[in-house]
Amino acid sequence: MNNEVVSIDLGSNSFRVLKYDCLNNKIISDYHEVVGMADGLIDTGLISSEAQQRVIKALKQSIKEINYDPSIAVAVTTAAMRKASNNKEVLKNFEENTGVKFTIIDGIEEARLTLLAIKYALKREKIDSSKFILLDIGGGSTEIIVNTKEKYESHSFDFGIVTMTQKFFKHNDLQKDLNSRKLEIKKYLDSLDLNLNDYTFVATAGTPTTIAAVKLGQDFFSYDKEVVNGTIVNLDDLKDCLSIFDNSNKNEITKLVGKGRVEFIQVGIYIYQAIFEVLKKNESIVLDDGLREGVAINHCLETKCEG
Template identity: 70%
Template sequence: MNNQIVSVDLGSNSFRVLKYDCLNHKIISEHNEVVGMADGLIDTGIISKEAINRVVNAIKHSIEIINYNPKDAICVTTAAMRKASNSQEVLAYLKKETQLDFNIIDGDEEARLTLLAVKYALKREKINSDNFILLDIGGGSTEIIVNTKDEYKAKSFDFGIVTMTQKFLKTHNLHSDLENKKMEIKQFLDSLNLNLSNYSFVATAGTPTTIAAIKLGQDFFSYDRNIVNGATVNLEDLSYCLDIFKNSSKEEITRLVGRGRVEFIEVGIFIYKTIFEVLNKKESIVLDDGLREGVAINYCLKKCKD
């Protein structure tokens, strides 16, 4: 049993649990649920009671499904908890109710752990992992990581699919907002003085994996990460998905993207498209591996050293 670790990632929209085999670096089992933790956060500055209850239920559900001891799990939480003024009370309540002890990590640590997972994933998929730019679109923040051999530069940007959707519903100026973000990202990339054409474009998280899955003929219920991993997505695929969403009923979209993601997926695609434009890339490699895998791998590597 001591070669197994359970990692938990409580994001702004998703709750993800992983049981991982440290010895063989393999996923044993996993569980994902949409909890909408950042719902209303833009307006109120706090995590709502409803969101907390959804998280508690998701945790209890995951313990049943994955069969783990909550006291042994390594748990991280990200942008929504970084932003919320009541995060300490929420975390204390979650610990009392579920015994999961969450650690709020900053954008730099989130980027480091996600990059660790992606490097392992690229090796597994036999894709060259020397020079690449990694995009991680979260619910409350977006990370861009430029990896050059064994070095990397990362920046966490203060927008994600949930927070940007909530802002857009109030102000209706998504595209001017995205233009501003484009300038911010361009500034960061320019400061690194790189020839971007020497870098491949890699994307992780819900939006890229959903688009890759739809392209491959999967829906939310038939989703297979093993087939999605290493798939490529191009700008035409983004337009194709936007078209589908514009012309489908809510039920059809839910079947494709899953409950709790319907209202955010279009904004997610526009964010993804914006990064394509900034990087001047035609396609990106998509991976399902992200923060929770990075948390597990990081723990395994540390355990080997001890």
């Protein structure tokens, strides 16, 4: 049992659990559900009691399905919990009801752990991992990590698909918001003084993986991460996806992207498109691996060192 770890990533929209074999660096089983934790957060500054109930229900379901001891799970939570003014009581509620103890991690640690997972994934997919720019579009924040051989620079930007969508529904000025975000990202990249041509563009999280899946003819129910991993997505694929969503009804979109993602996916694509434009890239490599894999791998490495 010592060779196994269970990692949990509770994001602003998604809840992801992983049982991982440290010895063979392999996923044993995983669980994923949309919990919409950041619903209403932008208006109230709080994680709502409805959202808390959804998370508790998802935690209990994952314990049942993956069969793990909640008290030893390595559980992290990110942007939504960082922002919520009631985060302490929310985490206490989760622990009392499920036995899972969460740690709130900052954007820097989130980037480090996600990068760790992506480096392992690129190696597994036999893709050159010396110089790449990693985009991780979350529900409440967006991380950009510039990896140059053994060094990296990361920055967490204060916008994500959930928060931007909720703002957009309220003020209806998505393009203006995106333009100012593009300037913010460009300013950050300029400060690093890079030759962007030398860097591969890699993307992780729900939006890029959904576009890759649609490109491959998969939907939410036939989603296969092993096939999605390493898929090349280009700007035309983004346009095709937007066109499919524009011409589909809610049920058809739900079948493609899954419940709880329908209202966010288009904003996710616009964010992804904006990063393509800032980086002056035509294509990106998509990987399903992310924070929960990074948390698991990090734990394996730490316990190995201690052992």
